[in-house]
Amino acid sequence: xxxxxxxxxxxxxxxxxxVFSEPASNMPAYSNGVKQSLKWLPNRPGKGRDFRSTxxxxxxxxxxxxxxxxxxxSDMYSPNFRWESWRLYSxxxxxxxxxxxxxxxxxxxxxxxxxxxxxxxxxLSMEGDQSGWQTGIIVTQLLHKLAISGTxxxxxxxxxxxxxxxxSVPPIAREAFTYSLSAGYLILPRTYxxxxxxxxxxxxxxxxxEGISSRRGFLDMAPALQLIFKSQFKxxxxxxxxxxxxxxxxxxxxxxxxxxxxxxxKIKGQGKK
Numbered sequence: 001x002x003x004x005x006x007x008x009x010x011x012x013x014x015x016x017x018x019v020f021s022e023p024a025s026n027m028p029a030y031s032n033g034v035k036q037s038l039k040w041l042p043n044r045p046g047k048g049r050d051f052r053s054t055x056x057x058x059x060x061x062x063x064x065x066x067x068x069x070x071x072x073x074s075d076m077y078s079p080n081f082r083w084e085s086w087r088l089y090s091x092x093x094x095x096x097x098x099x100x101x102x103x104x105x106x107x108x109x110x111x112x113x114x115x116x117x118x119x120x121x122x123x124l125s126m127e128g129d130q131s132g133w134q135t136g137i138i139v140t141q142l143l144h145k146l147a148i149s150g151t152x153x154x155x156x157x158x159x160x161x162x163x164x165x166x167x168s169v170p171p172i173a174r175e176a177f178t179y180s181l182s183a184g185y186l187i188l189p190r191t192y193x194x195x196x197x198x199x200x201x202x203x204x205x206x207x208x209x210e211g212i213s214s215r216r217g218f219l220d221m222a223p224a225l226q227l228i229f230k231s232q233f234k235x236x237x238x239x240x241x242x243x244x245x246x247x248x249x250x251x252x253x254x255x256x257x258x259x260x261x262x263x264x265x266k267i268k269g270q271g272k273k
Contacts, residue, residue, distance in 0.1 A: 014199045015147040015184035016140060019224035019238040019256065021205055023149045024105035024140035026066045026093055028264060033058035037258035039127075041076070041251040050076040052084070052128055064093045072128035076250065077117045085128040087113035091138070101144045109153070110135045122216055122247040123209060124155045124176045129250070132157035136178065145186040153178045155209075175212040180205060199228035207240070211247065218245025234260040
């Protein structure tokens with residue numbers, strides 16, 4: 001029942017569980033989450049389909065602070081499916097104004113990643129593509145069944161000596177501004193009556209990046225569907241594609257399928273009559 005209350009109006013509402021980005025809200029304090037994602041690039045020239053598998057662990061340190069740890073395996077940069085990267089992510093919510101069926105929240109985040117891949121693209125990504133770090137601010141507004149969130153951040157890659165010979169001329173971008181605008185809408189249920197009800201959420205996200213030195217960038221659109229079963233298990237399916245841009249990228253479109261399971265710490269005294 002605790003998770004049900006969390007979805008209704010606690011730490012995070014269902015329509016804020018974005019598929020391609022993070023909201024300013026956090027997962028419940030002391031809870032654990034496990035997420036398994038599969039990303040694939042359809043019909044990449046010369047290679048066919050490429051896949052990346054990501055296993056992620058999440059923990060709510062307290063109501064304002066949460067951390068993630070993830071490892072990735074893929075064949076995007078090699079002919080064989082192999083271990084690719086690890087990364088750590090932390091988010092701290094520093095402002096919250098809550099009301100019934102609405103709230104406004106702000107958070108700061110930081111992430112660091114180590115990858116085995118060479119620096120060969122302008123697009124900077126901590127999903128497994130490069131080694132580097134990023135930080136930024138997230139702002140989220142909930143208005144009953146609609147949640148809108150925006151992110152602005154800075155990303156920088158680590159330049160590893162053994163990848164210098166891979167760098168193109170002129171040099172590829174190493175620093176970039178990143179931004180996103182996400183919207184989520186709760187389609188079902190129309191009215192809550194039980195935590196066993198299945199949630200259906202519809203998302204539309206816009207994700208962009210602008211290289212600081214290269215002045216090249218892109219803007220993507222990413223619609224997605226999400227099902228939440230028994231207020232604890234999530235199933236996400238999203239498609240991301242480029243709307244505009246001139247960056248050198250591995251691909252301009254991709255699919256994402258992910259599942260997530262949330263484990264809550266039992267509250268002291270829970271279940272006693």
